[in-house]
Amino acid sequence: MSESIEITSSSSKIIMPSQEDLEREMSRFRNKMKYSTSMEFVDKSSDYGQVDAYFHDVANRYDSDLNNPYWAFSHDLLKHLINTSVKNHFDETDPIHLFDAGGGTGNWSKYVLDNYGNSDAVLFDRNTSMLTVAQQKLRDHRLSIKYTEGNLEEYGDFPHQKPNLIFCFNCPIGFARDTEKVLENLYQHLETGGLALLTAPNKFHAFNFVCQTQQDQRELARIALDGTVKFKQEMPEIFCYTPQEFKDMILDAGFADVQVFGYPVTMYPEKGDTKHLKATTINDILHNPIFREQALALEKRLCLNPENAYKGGANLFAIAKKLPSNV
Numbered sequence: 133m134s135e136s137i138e139i140t141s142s143s144s145k146i147i148m149p150s151q152e153d154l155e156r157e158m159s160r161f162r163n164k165m166k167y168s169t170s171m172e173f174v175d176k177s178s179d180y181g182q183v184d185a186y187f188h189d190v191a192n193r194y195d196s197d198l199n200n201p202y203w204a205f206s207h208d209l210l211k212h213l214i215n216t217s218v219k220n221h222f223d224e225t226d227p228i229h230l231f232d233a234g235g236g237t238g239n240w241s242k243y244v245l246d247n248y249g250n251s252d253a254v255l256f257d258r259n260t261s262m263l264t265v266a267q268q269k270l271r272d273h274r275l276s277i278k279y280t281e282g283n284l285e286e287y288g289d290f291p292h293q294k295p296n297l298i299f300c301f302n303c304p305i306g307f308a309r310d311t312e313k314v315l316e317n318l319y320q321h322l323e324t325g326g327l328a329l330l331t332a333p334n335k336f337h338a339f340n341f342v343c344q345t346q347q348d349q350r351e352l353a354r355i356a357l358d359g360t361v362k363f364k365q366e367m368p369e370i371f372c373y374t375p376q377e378f379k380d381m382i383l384d385a386g387f388a389d390v391q392v393f394g395y396p397v398t399m400y401p402e403k404g405d406t407k408h409l410k411a412t413t414i415n416d417i418l419h420n421p422i423f424r425e426q427a428l429a430l431e432k433r434l435c436l437n438p439e440n441a442y443k444g445g446a447n448l449f450a451i452a453k454k455l456p457s458n459v
C-alpha cells in the first residue's frame with residue numbers, strides 16, 4: 133500500500149496524493165457525475181460497425197504515426213518495455229511463439245521476428261485492411277507468420293496452436309466492446325507458464341487530455357460514467373482504465389503476477405498528435421537527437437516505476453503471467 137507523501141520545505145508543505153487517494157478521487161467523481169447527469173454514451177454491446185469502418189479507412193496511413201516525434205518516441209519506449217519483460221521471462225535460446233492480438237499492420241510481430249531469432253507469430257485481427265498492410269510489410273517473414281482474421285471476443289476464432297507470448301498493444305483493449313471477454317479468451321489461449329504484455333489507454337490521461345483540448349463537460353462525463361473517451365470526433369469511443377481498474381480486470385481474467393506501468397511519463401501528446409499524417413507537432417523538441425536520447429534514457433528508468441502510471445502518461449502497460457493452476 134502506498135501512502136501519501138509529505139514534502140516539506142522551509143516555506144511550504146505539499147501533500148502528494150497516494151495511488152489509493154487518486155483511485156478514490158476518480159470513483160468519487162464518477163458518483164458525483166452519476167447523480168448530476170442523465171446522459172447516455174456507448175452501448176457496450178454495440179457492434180463493431182464504427183470500429184471496423186475507422187480501421188478500414190486509416191489502414192493505409194496507419195503507419196504514418198511513426199513520422200510523428202511523440203508517437204515514435206512512445207513506440208521506442210514500448211520496445212524497451214517489451215525487451216525488458218521478454219528477457220526477464222525467457223532464456224535466450226527459448227523459442228518464442230507470439231500471438232499478436234489485434235495486431236493491425238503487424239509492427240509488433242515484425243519487431244519480434246526481426247529481433248528474436250527463434251520466433252514465430254500469429255497476427256490476429258478482425259480488420260482485413262489492416263491485415264493486408266501487414267502482409268506486405270512482413271513478406272520477408274512469410275515462413276514464420278500466420279494471419280488470422282477474427283474477433284478477440286470469439287474463442288472459436290482463435291487458432292489451435294497455443295502461444296507462450298501474447299501482445300495486445302495500442303488499443304485492441306479499448307476498441308474491443310467486451311474487454312472482459314477478450315481478456316478471458318487471451319488467458320485461455322496462452323500456454324501455461326506463458327507471458328502476456330498488454331496495453332490500454334490510461335483514464336488519468338484521458339481526463340487531462342480532454343480537459344486541455346476539448347473543454348467539454350459532456351466528454352468528461354463520458355469518461356467518468358461510461359469509462360470511454362473520444363480522443364477526436366471521427367474516432368470511435370475507446371474504453372480507458374485507471375491503473376488499478378486495469379490490474380483488477382486482468383486478475384479477474386485469471387492472470388497472475390500482474391504489474392501495471394505507465395508510459396511515457398514526462399512526454400505528453402498535443403491535440404495535433406491525434407491527427408492522421410501527424411507530421412507536425414509541438415513536441416518538435418523531440419527532433420533534437422541529443423535531447424531525444426537523454427529523454428529516452430530518463431523515460432526508460434521512470435516508466436518501470438508503477439507509481440508513475442499515476443502521472444497520467446497516455447498508455448498503461450501490463451505484464452501478466454499464466455501460472456500452473458496448483459501454484
Ligand SMILES: C[S@@+](CC[C@H](N)C(=O)[O-])C[C@H]1O[C@@H](n2cnc3c(N)ncnc32)[C@H](O)[C@@H]1O
Nearest residue numbers: 234235236257258259262283284301302304307
Ligand atoms: C490501434 S490498432 C493497433 C494495432 C497494433 N496492435 C499496433 O500496436 O500497431 C487496433 C487494432 O485492434 C483491432 N481490433 C479491435 N477490436 C478487435 C477485436 N475484437 N478483435 C480483433 N481485432 C480487434 C482493430 O481492427 C485494429 O487493427
